[in-house]
Amino acid sequence: MRTSRQHRQQKGIGSELLGFLMKQTDRSVLIGTWASASWAIRFYEKHGFRMVSEEEKNRLLKKYWSIPERQVETSVVLADQKWFALHAKEKGS
Numbered sequence: 001m002r003t004s005r006q007h008r009q010q011k012g013i014g015s016e017l018l019g020f021l022m023k024q025t026d027r028s029v030l031i032g033t034w035a036s037a038s039w040a041i042r043f044y045e046k047h048g049f050r051m052v053s054e055e056e057k058n059r060l061l062k063k064y065w066s067i068p069e070r071q072v073e074t075s076v077v078l079a080d081q082k083w084f085a086l087h088a089k090e091k092g093s
Contacts, residue, residue: 034075035074049078
């Protein structure tokens with residue numbers, strides 16, 4: 001038997017919403033989520049996001065999020081291709 005949550009999944013609604021939001025900006029996008037939320041991480045990776053390093057995650061969470069230290073420890077940050085391209089250029093400069 002499928003749960004209510006499973007019934008709502010795989011309908012493409014999340015993909016549509018993410019696509020819509022991504023079209024609203026020409027800036028890079030960062031996503032923060034729980035490290036244990038493997039389903040969320042897979043969803044964002046499927047849409048071209050990649051996890052940043054642990055060091056970069058800590059820096060970004062402290063800069064852009066207002067969350068407790070415990071939450072920093074248990075979170076991951078995923079970035080889109082624009083972010084990685086921008087930071088590759090900065091490192092190359």
